[in-house]
Structure formats: C-alpha cells, structure tokens
Amino acid sequence: MERKAWCEGCGTELQVSDPTRPGYVSPSAWERENVVCRRCFRIRHYNEVAKVDHQPDMYLSMLQEIGNREALVVQVVDLFDFAGSWIPGIHRHIGGNPILILGNKLDLFPKSVKVQRLKEWVYRTAKELGVQPADVVLTSAAKGYHFHEVAETIEQLRQGRDVYVVGTANVGKSTLINRLLREFGSGEEVITTSPYPGTTLDTIQIPLDDGKQIVDMPGIIRNDRMSEWVDPAELNEITPKREMKPKVYQLQEGQTLYFGGLARIDYIEGVRQPFVCYMAHSLYIHRTKLENADEIWKKHRGKLLSPPKNDADFPPMKRHRFHLNKKEKQDLVISGLGWVATGKEISKIDLWVPEGIHVEVRPSIL
Template identity: 45%
Template sequence: MEKIQCQGCGVVIQTTDKEKIGYTPPSALEKETVLCQRCFRLKHYNETQDVPMTDDDFLKMVSSISDSKGLIVHIIDIFDVNGSLIKSLPRITGDNPIILVGNKLDLLPKSTSENKLIQWLKKEAKEAGIKVQDVFLISSMKKTGIDELKQKIEDYRNGKDVYIVGTTNVGKSTFINALIKESTGYSDVITTSYFPGTTLGFIQIPLDEHSSLIDTPGIVNKQQMAHYLSPEDLKIITPRKEIKSRVYQLNNQQTLFFGGLARLDFIKGERQSFICYFSNELEIHRTKVEKADALYEKHNGELLSPPNEDSLKILPPLTQHSFKLSGGKTDIVFPGLGWVTVTGDETTVIAYSPKDVAVSVRNSLI
C-alpha cells in the first residue's frame, strides 16, 4: 500500500493495529482528508490518548534537522519562557540560523512593554547559549504579528526549508495554521489541542517548488506542569485570554496557594505586594504559614483545586525551594503555571512545586 501520512499529526497511517500509532479504519482511507484515529478523536471529540513514543524518540526525530540546511523558527510560550526555551537547541539544529518567536502575546497584560520583552528574550536566549538572528512577538490565536513574521521568515530563509521547533504545547501547530491561512486561505491544516504532544512526525507544507515549511514533533520538557495534569485541569491552568494580575498585600508568615499545584510562603521581610500572574481560572488562597500544611493535607484536590482526582494519581509530591531576594522587583516562576512578582528588598520566601517542576527567579518581566 502506498504510504499515507495523517494530515493532522504527520504519522504514517496504518489500518491493522488499533493499539499502535497511526491507526485508522480502512474505510477512512476513502475520505479526502485522512486522519489517524487519535487525531480524529482529538479534532471531533477533544479526546486525547496516550502515544507509545518516548521522550528520546521525539528528541531523536527532531535532532535529524542538524543534517539539513534551513531556517529554524523556535516557538516559545511567552507565558512559560523557562519551560519552553530549548537550551539544547544548537545541539539539535546544528549550524542552521535561528529566529526566536514568542507566542501567546495576547495573554500578557496590555501594560507589558514589547520592546523590553524582546530585549529580555534576547538576553535569556544568549544566557542559554542560543545565538538568535532576531526575536519576534506574536499571537497565533489573535493573528497578531503573523504578517510581519511571515515576511521576515521569507527574508531569512534564502529559499531554504523552514523548520518550526518548540516544546509541546507552545502553540506551534496553531501558529502554522495561522501562517497557512494567511498564505493560502485554508483553515485547520494541523491538528491543534490543549494537550502536549499532538504532532507525531514531520509535516511538510510546500512553500515553493524547492522548499517546504516543516512542523516538527514537540520536544517534551518534563519540567512543565502540563505533563502531570489531567486534560480537565490543563484547561484550567492554560490561559485563554489576557491574564489579570491579582495583588495580595502580605505580612511575613503568610502563604499563598495556587490551587493545590504550588505554594509560596513569605518567611521574612516587610509587608509588601505579591503580584500574581496566573490563568484567571486558577483559584488562589491565602492563609498563615503555620496553618498551611494542615490546609493542604485536608483540602488538596477539593478547596485547593486543581488537581482533580485524575491529576492526583500522577502529580509528584510538592518540594520546596528557598530564595533570598534583593535588588528590586523579582519574579518567582512556576514553569507552565505562572509567576509571582515580589516588590520588596531583603525578602525570604519558600516556593513549593511538584518534584521536577523547578521553580526559578528572574528580573521582573513586567
């Protein structure tokens, strides 16, 4: 049988084993658009199913780019820079030129300075050892910045292939759909969803007679919160519109819970503002440090939600990270969840996050 690829995720279609990737019923081959069963369920029922591919499988597949010649477009999630910037990118892509694209601009407060954000992203990339040709800010959902980026990609690629690279759930497929619609008028060419790991193989979209736009599988970063949550909880923590900052005036020895997924204890310092940037759907609860353990033990998964029952089965236990902050506004970042801006000097906090989801600090983004 002639090899057929799923038009949603790029995997090779097979009709013999329902348990393996790429399965579709034989009758589906007669349709104009052929989707594997996984993509069909994702597209029509918003259901996901486990994929028997390891993290190494994804990484090995994407690493083949280093043997090719083309432009690398690295898509990152502006709301989760720490979790979506691929620090091993030069090793994966070789000597190919890289442009960095910050997606989901529409989620940040309108007061955010785009120039400041671009300079900050350049600095973050440089510190990660990634040499970028340029940095762009876009919103795939709102189509903001797509026209300019499309023109810049054309300028930078010099007639060569364009590889779209990123971690899972940064909006690569949504970006490509927006790019294709701008160019051809076709909609929803690539399967998109809330769920990590939608694209299973390279998907090639012709740009001209000799080159293609190539969507690659998302690289799995286990430091992202998304990999430890049920689909229902993932929808709650994934912002869908501009995030509204929530400000808490705290005395030391007070605690903030972000659902039951993370916690921040204010240990030492003057009374000050803690500015929280999380999905508007995520509930934040305040209590005293002395009562925090008991509250978590009694109400995690109920009052402190998410996690729901399904997430509790896979969510690692919370581990703590202590930080002494000084020198102005600082962000405490929970990868894949959000961040808290601390405004005071000489401040000590303890941050709790699921094991392997490493909390970090940075100069204030906003």
C-alpha cells in the first residue's frame, strides 16, 4: 500500500495489513472513494461497538499542541455528567486561547428546567475549576437546540482562527460537528458517532470557507466514570436517551436503594425525606431494608441487580459517607450514572460505588 489515507469517520490512519489494529480496511474496500475503516463501517451500518485501547498520555500531548496555535477552543461538556466530562486542568494545556463552553444534552433535562439558571451554574462551576469562559451556550447536538446561537457564537469568537473542539469521550463532540455541517455547511454527516466512549481515535480536520478548519479532537478517556466500565452491550441501559422523568423515593432511616448492580445508597440516619433519582429510564432501581442489603447484593448482583451481568472486571465496591447539612437541597453525583437529589433534612448517607468512580455532593442544580 503506497498511498496514505485516513478514515473520515474516526480519523485514524487506514491500513490493510492487520485486522486486529485500528484503521483496518479490506484490500477491496481500499480502492473505493471516501473509505472508512471496518470499525466505523460496522458502527454506522450495524450499530456494532467494541472497546479499543486508548493512550491518555497521547491524547493530552495532542491537547497541548493547541497551546502552540492561535485558535478558539470549544470544550463540549455533558450536562448530565458535568464533573465526569470536564477535562481536568484544561486551562494549563491551551495557552492563552479563548475557550467557549458548550453544555450538551440539554434535551435530557425536564422542560421545566430554568435554562438561564443552569447556564449560570455551568459558568460558575467552570470558574471554580480554573477556567474563565469567553461564553457558555447550552445546547443539544442530538436535537439541534439553540444551534443558531452555537454557530453564531463560534463565528463571533473565533475571529478568523481555527476551531478546536475538545472534550472527554462520549460528550457528543462528533454529533455536534455533524449537526453544524448539516445545518450550516456541507449537509453531510462525515464523522462516525456511537454511544460508546472513544469513537474518534485521531484528529479530524474539516476545512472552512476562509481556509481555516474545525478540528475534532479525540475524546479524553476518564476511567473514573461508570460509563467506561460497563460493557458496550449494556451501556444503553445506563445512558439516557430522552427527557429524564425523575423517580422519587420517600426513604426513612434503615433503607437502601440499589442502582442495578452498579451502586447503592444506604440511608444510615435521618428523618423520612424524598430522594429524587435522575438516571436513565432503563436502569433498574430497587428499594429494600438496610439490614438485608448485603445479602441481597451478594445473591442478586448480576441477575435482578444488573448491569453488570458480569462484575469480574469491576473494581471492588467502596463506601463514601456524606453528611447532609439541612441548609439546602443537595445532589449526590455518581459520575457516568446520574445523580440523586436529596431533601433538606440533616442525615447520614453511605454511597457505595466501584473503587475509583468519581462521586461528589453539590448544591442541587434543579
């Protein structure tokens, strides 16, 4: 194979020698125009996904290259999983370039949500994480919410420069760029997307009319999210697809909530109060007595309590204790799974998740 080519779907260099490596195409497919690798072909036509090996250090070094250029940086974050979709220390990698934050997946939130309040929360949280955004726009790449505002804001802020679109894996970067191309550009969907993290394997450059380009960067992999541990076949069970309809449980002291076989909440001390669960509709939630919790967990995890069907590859469960303060409603956040909004009563809660999964408590965002 003399010529070099790159997959237009995921950006990886194409090759015909090794079917087990990224970028493989059959020799017959190699002769076609607009070649995509076998992996992208299967994702597009059969919705087939498979894990691939990622090198976080390589991705971070690619991110640091932005600091050597004049560009607008667009960081896409997942509003459903803000903490888990933030790139830690991003301000240290991009030099003095301005950064626009696009909060994606707004369509997952109840229609009653106050968008301006949510936008202010994103802006405030970004500043706490060391970033002074040039602007914040909330959108839905899947539904096209506020897309004229997205396009206008990008054009206004880039001032004739390249645009680098960055984010952690599975925040919707490629879906967002495809939407921009369909509505304001070529009208074609060129970048492969799938529900599994890490679809884009290398940078993808898309030329603009003024000679500059939009660059879709590979997603940064964060292993502290639940979504990175779930098998591809089970990922849909924990990934919201439509507007969340929160499930409300009135818990009293000595009760437990299971979230499939992935996490559990033990209500250790406190008066009866509501626990509102913002998670995928398809995730099974089960309530029981705390005194029976360990026995039910051992007996039914992987069966009644699933996913995961097979927990052999999961880290051991770790307990995190939280004391709620009665000052305000708070969210117990499980990165890659969702959150539980608590009441305002003083209470003691144990949250169990696989070791290494990020959890936090924050003031309620809804």
